[in-house]
Amino acid sequence: MSETTDAPSEQLLTLARLHGVSPDFWGFDGQRRDVSAATLVSVLGAMGVDATTPERVDVALADADDDQWRQTLPPVVVVRRGTPAEVPVHVEDGAPVHAWLELEDGTRHDVDQLDRYVPPRTVDGRAVGRATVAVPEHLPLGWHTLVARSGETTATCDVVVTPQRLDLPAGLDEHPAWGLMAQLYSVRSTQSWGVGDLADLRDIGWLAGRRAGADFLLINPLHAAEPSVPVTPSPYLPTTRRFVNPLYIRVEDVPETAYLPVAERSLIEWQAEVARPLSTDPGPIDRDTAWAAKKIALEVVHAHPRSAARQAAFEHFRAEQGQGLEDFATWCALTEHYRDRPWPQELHDRSSDAAAQMRTELADRITFHCWLQWVADEQLAAAQRAAKDAGMRLGIMHDLAVGVHPAGADAWAMRDVLAPEVSVGAPPDMYNQQGQDWSQPPWRPDALARAGYRPYRDMLRTVLRHAGAIRIDHVIGLFRLWWIPRGRGAQEGAYVRYDHEALVGILCLEAHRAGAVVIGEDLGTFEPWVRDYLSDRGVLGTSVQWFERDGGGLIPPERYRRLALATVTTHDLPPTAGYLAGEHVDLRDQLGLLTEPVEKVRAAARAERTEMLQLLASRGLVTDDPSEREVVEAMHRLLLTAPSVLLGVSLADAVGERRAQNQPGTDQEYPNWKVPLADSAQNLVLVEDLFDNPRLRSLVAALRR
Structure with missing residues (x-):
């Protein structure tokens, strides 16, 4: 061949x-x-x-x-509000067509057929003609339905009207906002069960708003992991992007916990005694022990009767989340049921008779996993309320991962719209010279369009339920993704393009409805027009101080983009103290990730640090022999000169942490996503002490000046 x-x-x-x-x-x-x-x-x-x-x-x-001639109507039409569109209708050649729109509000509008002659075509042995109907430009934002009837044939397609532009919240343009960026699991309290949880999120958000004057709190993706141990530690390799990891639930905050009989309450305390000490353990975060204990406790709480109102609220949530929640909960129940055993082949089809039978047999466990999502949703809502009550303008900023685990819930429930034979990654770049394979099956652009983009829409709606903003990791993935065929190296892939007009438009529509700001992580290699396009749609970009360069070196922050989240660092780099010391080079050398001689890479890192110090000195922000703390604060003060509407401060930078949370290109070689928050001396920093930390208070004071 x-x-x-x-x-x-x-x-x-x-x-x-x-x-x-x-x-x-x-x-x-x-x-x-x-x-x-x-x-x-x-x-x-x-x-x-x-x-x-x-x-x-x-x-x-x-x-x-x-x-396209085989379809009466295209599966979906995505248009911007105020922009007319023409839709082809394929029918028997010469047959009349009647078409109308059914709007989201239940009203009906006839549409005009345009005078557009297109020669008929013989397809599969029959003569097919094309009529063209007009989608009017005055349609309201939302999800509408186009209906076309010709003879005995009736066809429908979604017509999605999206905003021309996602507007910023009132006042944000005139008064830029700053906030903290945290890996939630790493920020623990004395009441945590070994992992930072949604009660910690509520407290951090309130304290950051009230005591530090922050306007947002950006956290890692909270997407769900496996329902049983071992749990994948990476928040960027979840089993689903739509639903929440119940590991983040605070058991004691579930209302029914307060009404447990003494015996059941003792069971909760026994599990807490196993997990709580993990919060003061300086070693790698032990999600498996934490979740094993928390799951038992949650099962006890779930078994306790709920009040009539609480039960009705749960049932409403379950109905509202629909088939997507049922499928996720079914996958969780099946995963528990078969444990390490392979699933019967017929269960890989969620619509099979075997799957229907197992839904009946595992109905109680499916209800339990639906209940976990309801409880998590309530605690997320409480965290967002607390952040806003404390004066934050945006509140919680959620993070959306690029994709999902190849053997996870979405891969099972969405097999019709995902491509399991390939994985998503990135070609070689300056920091990952062997390329990256993220082991995630991508959306199939053709199948996603045939599904009317509903899986994508439903995911966005769930993530945006309690969000003041959303960060889209690798936002370039809405335009193109690097597909790597199974069994090939990361450098042996190809870019596959998506209908970015549809994907970005739907993102803007759902964010508009949620009242949320959208930030796209637009780092890496891509066509320059992409950033302009996103800016025109009101999607903010990302400016990382180390990466903002041109041919002459570091770009002064005054030249940063206005529509951007400006930061000193990112979670894929060591905290700034470690980066300044060249620890990212040492680590990659130790792990065998460099493709150039280590001395060459180390010299480049020293030159990068020298260039940064010279820029800071030229602004009078550092002394002749600055301390690490002085340099970190100076870099953030320099960032204040940027016109960007959002400024993000890493919580790791704020307390002096040096260790990276993640080293791209590794799996077990480094404790990725397991590093608890600590200060420069590697003393743990708990939520109770966070806003009394001297370095954090000093950095916040510098920002507020």
Whole structure:
């Protein structure tokens, strides 16, 4: 099969482009690189397109040309408010068409058929004609339905009207906001069960707003992990992006806990005695022990009767979250049921008769996992209320991961819209010179469109329920993702393009409805127009001080973008104290992640530090021989000169932590996502002491000046 071993044929290149697969890309070094034929064939195969022989490539090209003519209506139409759209309607050649819109509010509007002659086409042996109807520009924001009837055939499609632009909250443009950025699991209190939880989130948010004057608290993704140990530590490799990890629930804050009989209350205390001491353990965070204890306690609480009002509230939540919640809870119950045993093949289809039977057999456990989500939702709502009550303008800023675990709940429930034969990652760049494989199946752009983008919409709605803002990790993934075929290296992938107009538009619509700000993490290699597009839609970018450079070196903060979250660092780097000391180089050298000689990389890091110190000195922000603390504070004071509407301060920087939370490119080689918050002397910093920490108080004072 020459296409899989030699340079791609012209037909294969055409087929790839038709399906949004880029046959080449620009590397971080500015060089254009071609994608191999083998990669193109594998990526197309993950989309259900057989390109393994020249003959099959020709068949696939013909199918792609005819496919839209086989559909009466496209599966979905996404438009901006105030912008008219034309929608093709395919019917028997010469047959009349009547079309109308059913709006979200229940009203009905007829639509006009336009005078657009398109020659008919013979598809699958029948003559197909195309009529064109107009979607009027005055439609309100929302999810509407276009209906087309021709003879005995009736077809529908969603018409999604999105904002031209997501507006900033009142006052934010004139008075920029600052906030803290925290890895919630790492910030524990004496009442935590070994992991920072939603009660800690509530307290940190209130204290940050009331005692520090912060306007937001950005936290790591709270997406759910496995329902049983071992638990994947990475918050960026969840089983689902829609639902919350019940590990973050504070058991004592569930109202029914207060009414438990003595015997059941003792069971709760026994489990707490196992888990609470972990909060003062300076070693790696032990999620497995914490969750094993907390799960038993939550099962005890769940078994206790709820009041009529509380039970009605739970049932309402369950109905509101619908099939998505039921599927997630079913996957959790099945995962518990089979433990380490393989699932029967028929259960891999959530709609199978076998799955229906197991839903009945495991109904109690499914209810338990639905209840966990309700409890977590209540505690998230309480955290957001506390943050706003303390004076925060935005409150909790949630983080949305790029994707999900390949064997997780979303991979099971959304197998129709995900591509399990490939994983998402990134090509080689300056900081990860071997590329990255994140082990996550991507959305299939064609299947997601056929589903009307509803899985994407439902995910956004759940994450935005109690959010003042949302950060989209690797926001470039709404435009394109680096697909790596199974069994290949991270450098052997290809970019697959998505309908960014639809994905960004729906994001803006759902954020508008939630009253939330959207921040896109737009670091890395991508086309320059992407940032302009996001800015035009009202999506803020991300400016990291170390990365803001041009040909002449570091860019002065005065030249940063206005619509951005400006920060000194990011969770993929060591805290600033560690970065200034070159610890990121030492760590990558120890782990064998460098592709250049270590002395060369170390010299570059020293030059980077020197350049930063010179910039700070030129502004009079540091003395001749500044301390580590002085430099960290000076970098944040320098950041205050940026016009950016949001300024983020890492909680690790604020207390003097030096250790990285995550080292990209590693799995077990480094305790990723297990590092508890500590100060510069590696003494744990608990929530109770957080806002009395001298370094934090000094940094906050510098910012507020």
